[in-house]
Amino acid sequence: MSETNPARRVILITGATSGIGRAAAFALAKKGAHVIIHGRDEVKTDQLRREIIVACGHLQVDTIVADLFLLTEVRKMADHINERYKNLDVLINNAGGLMGTEREETPEGHEKTVALNLFAPFLLTELLLEKLKKSNDGRIINVSSVAHKHLAKPDFYDIENKKNYSVSKAYGDAKLFLILISQKLSRDLRTAGITNVTVNTLHPGLVASNFLGGSGLSSWVKFISKISVPFSKTSAQGAATIIYLATSNEVRGVSGKYFDNSRPVKVSARYNAVENENLVRDYCEKVAVSLLQNDPDK
Numbered sequence: 001m002s003e004t005n006p007a008r009r010v011i012l013i014t015g016a017t018s019g020i021g022r023a024a025a026f027a028l029a030k031k032g033a034h035v036i037i038h039g040r041d042e043v044k045t046d047q048l049r050r051e052i053i054v055a056c057g058h059l060q061v062d063t064i065v066a067d068l069f070l071l072t073e074v075r076k077m078a079d080h081i082n083e084r085y086k087n088l089d090v091l092i093n094n095a096g097g098l099m100g101t102e103r104e105e106t107p108e109g110h111e112k113t114v115a116l117n118l119f120a121p122f123l124l125t126e127l128l129l130e131k132l133k134k135s136n137d138g139r140i141i142n143v144s145s146v147a148h149k150h151l152a153k154p155d156f157y158d159i160e161n162k163k164n165y166s167v168s169k170a171y172g173d174a175k176l177f178l179i180l181i182s183q184k185l186s187r188d189l190r191t192a193g194i195t196n197v198t199v200n201t202l203h204p205g206l207v208a209s210n211f212l213g214g215s216g217l218s219s220w221v222k223f224i225s226k227i228s229v230p231f232s233k234t235s236a237q238g239a240a241t242i243i244y245l246a247t248s249n250e251v252r253g254v255s256g257k258y259f260d261n262s263r264p265v266k267v268s269a270r271y272n273a274v275e276n277e278n279l280v281r282d283y284c285e286k287v288a289v290s291l292l293q294n295d296p297d298k
C-alpha cells in the first residue's frame, strides 16, 4: 500500500481509549503520525498516551478529554484543537456505540445514541472544517457500521426516536444518518470547489471490543456477542480500514464513499436519497444552532 507521509500528519481520533480507536491510535503513532488521542476519562487517556509513546518511540502524542454525549464539550474540544494546533490533516470520528434498552437522554436533552454517534461527529467536523481545509490532503473519516443496512428503520421526522425507541433501531438509524450527512458534506465540498478535503465512512467489521459487552445491553445481545467472539475480528483488524483511509495514497481525493475491508462498497439503497440527507443535515444544524445560542460560554 502506497502511503502519504504519515510522519508529517496531524491526526485526531475520538474514542481512542478502547477497542478499534485504541488499536488505530497505536498503529498511526507507530507510523510516525502526530496523534491527538481523545478520551472521556483523563486518567485513562493519560495512561494510554504513556503506553503509545513507549510503543511508538516519539513524543508527538497529545491528549484531549471530552464527554461526547454533550455538545458543549464537543464545542470546547474543537475550540481547544483550533487554538492549539496550526494544522489538522485527519479527523477520525470513531467514538460511538450502542446504548441501553430504555431510551435515555443526555443532560442537554438529546437521545444518547444519536448524541454520541451523530451529533458529536457532525458538530466536531463542522467546527474543525476550516482547519482541515488548510491541509493539502485533509481527510474526514466517520466510523459507521453495516448496522445501517440491517438495523435502521428511520423516521426522518423523528430522528431522536421519541416515538419508537429500541437499542438496535437507534443504533442502526444513527449509523445510517452518519453516512447520509457524510455523503452530503462530501458533495457540498465538491460543489464549493474544495477538493483537498475528503469525507468517507466505513464499517470496521464485527470486532470483539467493549462495544459488544456494554452494560446497557440486554442479556440476549450479550449472549449473541459472546458466542460471536470466535468469528469476530481483533481490534487491530477492525482498525485496518481506518488506517487505510487515513494513510493510503490510493484514497487521496476519493470522497463520499463507504468502505468495508479497505474497499468501497455500496451503501444500502433503501434510505439513500438526497432528500433524506437534507432532512438529517437540517436536523443536525438545528441542534447545533440551538446549542451555540444557549451556550453560556459563548
Ligand SMILES: NC(=O)c1ccc[n+]([C@@H]2O[C@H](COP(=O)([O-])OP(=O)(O)OC[C@H]3O[C@@H](n4cnc5c(N)ncnc54)[C@H](OP(=O)(O)O)[C@@H]3O)[C@@H](O)[C@H]2O)c1
Pocket: 014, 015, 016, 017, 018, 019, 020, 021, 039, 040, 041, 066, 067, 068, 069, 094, 095, 096, 097, 098, 116, 143, 144, 145, 146, 203, 204, 205, 206, 207, 208, 209, 210, 211, 212
Ligand atoms: N465493535 C464492532 O463490532 C463494531 C461494528 C461496527 C461499528 N463499530 C463502531 O466502531 C466504533 C468503535 O467501537 P469499538 O468497537 O472500538 O467500541 P468500544 O471498545 O466500546 O470503544 C468506544 C470508544 O468510544 C468512547 N466513548 C463512548 N462513549 C463516549 C462518550 N460519551 N464520550 C466520549 N467517548 C465515548 C469509549 O470511551 P471509554 O473507553 O471511556 O469507554 C471508547 O474509547 C464505534 O463508532 C462503533 O459504533 C463497532
